[in-house]
Amino acid sequence: DGGITQSPKYLFRKEGQNVTLSCEQNLNHDAMYWYRQDPGQGLRLIYYSQIVNDFQKGDIAEGYSVSREKKESFPLTVTSAQKNPTAFYLCASSPAGLAGVLGGNEQFFGPGTRLTVL
């Protein structure tokens, strides 16, 4: 079955530690995204990547880092510089092409990872 997987589902971290969230897709999509979701604030874009070895900052990139070494993988690292990392993190992917450039391709979402800082 094609889809997006995120692991782990729940993650606990001590303050001052970096942690990496996994996101893998087998949909052959070019574009991948990371969102952060907090109650009452909807989804906020952290980073996105339109192609392998390239990525751009979203609206709230501070304290986060990503890599895109393979088409199917887009891991997110939450660093100790992120002051309030407790949140629900969602990964998404979408096809590219002209429709994607214009924003017309829907995004497919993974099940999410809930990160809690202890």
Next chain:
Amino acid sequence: AQSVTQPDIHITVSEGASLELRCNYSYGATPYLFWYVQSPGQGLQLLLKYFSGDTLVQGIKGFEAEFKRSQSSFNLRKPSVHWSDAAEYFCAVGARNKFYFGSGTKLNVKP
């Protein structure tokens, strides 16, 4: 700048009643509009999308949405709500490889 507004944070309807969730957007060009649904602790699932053409769009689970350019709105409707529709609903605008999401509307369904 692009933005999406969902003015209702919470809505409660009785099972079998009709539903309308509001969405207003701000975007300079022709918008690509989407509605997603999220169950607690889960990812988002696409309900429907509008690109062009007929302004009344049919989606999954009996939902529909109407695009009104003059009002910059894309409201989601369902004629008869089921208890399983209780979830959070997000409106989104697609533009230049990015999505802009509203803050969501939580739907409660009374028996």
